[in-house]
Amino acid sequence: MANTMLLVLDMINDLIHEDGPNGKKGYGPILERRKVIDNAALAISKARAVGVPVGYVRVGFSPDYREVAANSALFNGAKKAGLFKLGTWGTEVHPRLAPQPKDYDIIKHRVSPFYATRLEVILSTLNITRLVLFGVSTTGAVLSAAKDGHDRDFDITILDDCSAAATDEQHKATLEMVSRFATITTAADIVFP
Numbered sequence: 001m002a003n004t005m006l007l008v009l010d011m012i013n014d015l016i017h018e019d020g021p022n023g024k025k026g027y028g029p030i031l032e033r034r035k036v037i038d039n040a041a042l043a044i045s046k047a048r049a050v051g052v053p054v055g056y057v058r059v060g061f062s063p064d065y066r067e068v069a070a071n072s073a074l075f076n077g078a079k080k081a082g083l084f085k086l087g088t089w090g091t092e093v094h095p096r097l098a099p100q101p102k103d104y105d106i107i108k109h110r111v112s113p114f115y116a117t118r119l120e121v122i123l124s125t126l127n128i129t130r131l132v133l134f135g136v137s138t139t140g141a142v143l144s145a146a147k148d149g150h151d152r153d154f155d156i157t158i159l160d161d162c163s164a165a166a167t168d169e170q171h172k173a174t175l176e177m178v179s180r181f182a183t184i185t186t187a188a189d190i191v192f193p
Helices: 028-034 036-049 073-081 119-125 138-151 168-178
Strands: 004-009 054-059 104-108 130-135 155-159 183-185
Touching: 004 036, 004 138, 028 036, 036 054, 036 130, 036 155, 054 119, 054 138, 104 119, 130 138, 138 155, 138 168, 155 168
Parallel strands: 004 054, 004 130, 054 104, 130 155, 155 183
Antiparallel strands: none
């Protein structure tokens, strides 16, 4: 059976914590209604129970945002709002999904978890051929990871109920699009080797 890694994408306090900037608005209501954090905790516990490695991918920048390109509308918006500063509570993983010592921490400065990160080295070292992934947002990190992973010849599985976009319509449309090259399932139904 394929060597698998579970990738947890951008499940950080700035994006998903109840007390964070998106907690009462933004992703907060969708995450709560869809029980995304509960489902994500289930998926992580299932992976750990059978020894599947877990990688946490976190978007983050230096306090002066030196990694943000001048023409990046997305990340200049985050800079203006003071989001995604490494070393702060905002870029820590939500406490209910907290990493453990053997987990992998991958910092990214762009949407894709593959771009200019150590992810590929980790995957190669572990002989990973299958990526099971989820996160926020479906239209950003999840889509990018699925496409970039597929193009690097990984077998891709996305956990629908552990991911969210700004709207249910965007989430559904993105998963429909990626279903051409990724398996879509749920935390309850995922089978890890």
